[in-house]
Amino acid sequence: MRKFVIICGTALAVAGCASSGGLDANSTAVEVRGELPTPDQAAQAIDMSEYRIGPTDKIRVSVFGAEELDREGLVDAGGQFQMPLIGAVAAGGTTPSDLSAKIADMLRGRYIKDPQVSVNVIEARAHSITVDGAVTQPGIYPVVGKMTLQQAIATARGASDLADTDRVVVFRTIDGTKMAAMFDLDAIREGRVADPQVYGNDIVVVGESGTRRFLKDTQSLTAPVLSRFIPVF
Incomplete structure (x- = not known):
């Protein structure tokens, strides 16, 4: 009996299910946290240089x-x-x-x-956040009143079709210490976890799926091959 498999490029095999936008717990650049503490707004107001x-x-x-x-x-x-x-x-x-x-x-x-x-x-009546990564419109956006992570991403016109929405990293600096935590946007949307509040000067980075990027970049060349079954003896 013949068996059938789908042709898959070596690069795709290497990429596997990996995605960019993860957070290395061994990072020395930032302090990795399960959740981020609330910044002291009064302390932030003292140093306006940034x-x-x-x-x-x-x-x-x-x-x-x-x-x-x-x-x-x-x-x-x-x-x-x-x-x-x-x-x-x-x-x-x-x-x-x-x-x-x-x-x-x-x-x-x-x-x-x-x-x-x-x-x-x-x-200082408004603060700004930076929304970057796999979003439709990366940029710097004002925070007026309270804003959650989901609202911040919506402000950037939502996650792009390359986004890995379970890998959203928020960077925050408190008392000179740079901290970061990763959140699952899908879980937030489904109500399984709370939607965390973001604050002025936070940086939100939506991870990009390596597999989706590979498929998009090579679609024109590989689509006919990827969609065809061939016999294997």
């Missing part, structure tokens, strides 16, 4: 030697901040030092030879 400016934040922009260009006001819902001469500046998702450099570049040469710009956050 704070990501978000919509409705109140900021003050000062241009040394050109006080007529100084401005204090709110970042609008689209993350824009209005400045004299140069108009709207994309402030959302930037740190104060990033925004200072951006405004200086826009003023340099055309308006001021060597502008010295400083940006200070007066009222």
Whole structure:
């Protein structure tokens, strides 16, 4: 009797069911946790050097030697901040030092030879998170009020078709210690585990399935082979 098998490329065999986006318990870069502690928002507010400016934040922009260009006001819902001469500046998702450099570049040469710009956050009304990995629209998004992990991924237009949704890693820094924990998005969606809250400055990374990536990258070349049974004697 003939037996039938499906042709499978060596690369696929190597990939197996493996997926990227896992979390190595032996990592020395971050402290791996089963769950992440809640950050102390008051302590975070002390050091604003790495704070990501978000919509409705109140900021003050000062241009040394050109006080007529100084401005204090709110970042609008689209993350824009209005400045004299140069108009709207994309402030959302930037740190104060990033925004200072951006405004200086826009003023340099055309308006001021060597502008010295400083940006200070007066009222931090919103925080931002970074959503990366296998999502439809990776980026930096504002956190206004409470936001859960599932909502954060939905903000990035959801997981992509390459996502390994049982391997979602959240990175968080508390008191200078970098921590990380991995969550199963499928279990959260099904109500089997709680949907954890995310906080400003968290980084969410959705893992990518190695097998799905391989199949997508090689589909045009291997689809006719993978879908055909051949006899094995």
